[in-house]
Amino acid sequence: MNRITFPILVAAALLVFVTAPFVIVWAPYESTMGLVQKIFYFHFPSWMAMFLSIFILGIASVIYLFRRTPRADGVAVSAAELAVVFGLMGLITGPLWGVKAWGVWWQWDARLTMAVILELILVAYLLLRRYGGPGSDRLAAGLGIFGMANVPFLYVSTELWRTVHPRTSVVPTLPIDFGVPLWWSFAGFMVLCLALLFVRSRLEEQRMRLERLYLTLEEE
Amino acid sequence: MKRSGCRFDVGLRLMLLTLFVSLVLVQTTFAVQPLETAQDEFVPMDEIPAEEQLPAAPLLVSAYAAVWAIAIGYLWTIGRRLGALEREILDVSRRVADREGS
Numbered sequence: 492m493n494r495i496t497f498p499i500l501v502a503a504a505l506l507v508f509v510t511a512p513f514v515i516v517w518a519p520y521e522s523t524m525g526l527v528q529k530i531f532y533f534h535f536p537s538w539m540a541m542f543l544s545i546f547i548l549g550i551a552s553v554i555y556l557f558r559r560t561p562r563a564d565g566v567a568v569s570a571a572e573l574a575v576v577f578g579l580m581g582l583i584t585g586p587l588w589g590v591k592a593w594g595v596w597w598q599w600d601a602r603l604t605m606a607v608i609l610e611l612i613l614v615a616y617l618l619l620r621r622y623g624g625p626g627s628d629r630l631a632a633g634l635g636i637f638g639m640a641n642v643p644f645l646y647v648s649t650e651l652w653r654t655v656h657p658r659t660s661v662v663p664t665l666p667i668d669f670g671v672p673l674w675w676s677f678a679g680f681m682v683l684c685l686a687l688l689f690v691r692s693r694l695e696e697q698r699m700r701l702e703r704l705y706l707t708l709e710e711e
Numbered sequence: 712m713k714r715s716g717c718r719f720d721v722g723l724r725l726m727l728l729t730l731f732v733s734l735v736l737v738q739t740t741f742a743v744q745p746l747e748t749a750q751d752e753f754v755p756m757d758e759i760p761a762e763e764q765l766p767a768a769p770l771l772v773s774a775y776a777a778v779w780a781i782a783i784g785y786l787w788t789i790g791r792r793l794g795a796l797e798r799e800i801l802d803v804s805r806r807v808a809d810r811e812g813s
Contacts, residue, residue, distance in 0.1 A: 512775075519755040527767035528753070530774045537778065576785050579731070583781075584774040586738075591767050597738040607735060614728060621724070649749055657750045664752050683782065690789050697796045704803040708810065 500686040507679030514672040521669075527591040530584050532672050535662070536680035537580035538606075542642050543684055544574035545613070549639025552632035564628055565695030566688070567635055571616045573687055574638075577680075578610040593655055601652035605645045612638045720792060 511532070521528035551567035554560055585603070586596045597603065612634065619631045644651075649658040665673060 519757065522754040522756040523750065525767055527770055529771055531753075533775060533778050576781060580778050580781050583777045587770045587774040587777075591770055610731075611735075614731070617724075618728070621721075654749055657753075660751055661753055666753070666755055668755050669753055687786070687789075690786075690793075694789060694793050694796065697793065697800060701796060701800050701803065704800065704807060707807050708803060 497686065497689050500682050500689065504679055504683040504686050507675060507682065511672070511676050511679055514675050518672040519668050524588075524592045527588055530588040532676045534581060534584040534588060535673060536677040537577050537584065539677060540680040540684040541574050541577035541581060542646070543681065544570045544577060544688070545609075545639050545642050547688065548574060548613075548616075548635045552635035552639075556629060556632045556636075561699055562696075564632075565699065566692055567632065568617075568620055569688055569691035569695055571613055571620075571635060571638075572691060573684060575610065575613045575617065576687075577684065578606070578613065582606065582610060598655055600654040600656060601648040602645070602654050602656040605641065605648050609638060609641050609645055612641065720788075723788070 515532045548570035551563045554563040590596045
């Protein structure tokens with residue numbers, strides 16, 4: 492990603508997020524849940540952005556484990572942090588939707604429980620990287636791969652187990668009036684995720700550069 | 712090897728982690744088992760009853776405000792950390808250059 496791509500990504504993300512409220516207001520109300528269902532247009536894309544981040548984390552972790560590429564390690568850390576951020580968005584918007592739709596803030600069904608566990612796995616990854624000391628980078632890479640392996644189970648959890656959360660079949664069968672605002676917000680979140688990944692990866696690159704400078708200073 | 716993270720950054724992360732864990736633990740108090748079957752599809756409608764609008768609106772606004780706040784807040788923390796790193800890089804580069812010059 493270069494200096495031309497990044498501004499384009501930022502501009503695209505801003506465009507989508509500025510126009511998203513208008514698109515969402517245009518969308519019809521859902522017959523069962525009414526107005527509160529419109530949280531869906533941010534709730535679903537935030538989780539998809541988290542899944543994208545986790546897949547980037549997992550793939551970068553695999554590359555780092557087998558090739559020990561510092562850049563892959565930097566991307567992995569960046570992606571893990573993004574996954575926590577987008578997961579937090581999902582965990583906040585979900586109960587706000589659920590308290591109106593289900594009458595309770597939270598239920599320990601399969602989908603919600605797995606979502607919390609996945610978020611905790613990612614927090615554990617970041618804590619391990621921050622406080623783990625020597626060798627924690629490889630251990631965390633293994634944890635990142637484990638986190639990635641959980642994502643398919645989380646996604647199909649509503650199909651495998653009895654749960655109050657809407658099933659995944661809702662999304663492919665959306666009428667177009669619901670689909671347009673959803674996929675518009677989805678595009679915005681994906682672009683935002685990539686733009687944030689670029690910025691966060693730059694932070695890691697600068698951190699590695701600083702470490703090399705300190706090594707140079709100590710050698711002299 | 713000197714670490715570049717500042718105490719505020721560590722404290723902020725610890726505070727956020729503590730808040731997150733507290734929220735997860737508190738929600739066990741309000742947890743119930745699912746009683747209804749999952750919804751299979753979303754069905755559009757043209758108008759909603761008036762009594763539906765007011766209670767849902769604060770929740771909707773809060774959800775969107777939370778997303779915006781988290782995104783902007785995270786971007787701000789990246790900017791702050793990047794600024795601190797680049798200042799430190801400049802300082803250490805100068806020290807390396809001074810050492811090499813001498």
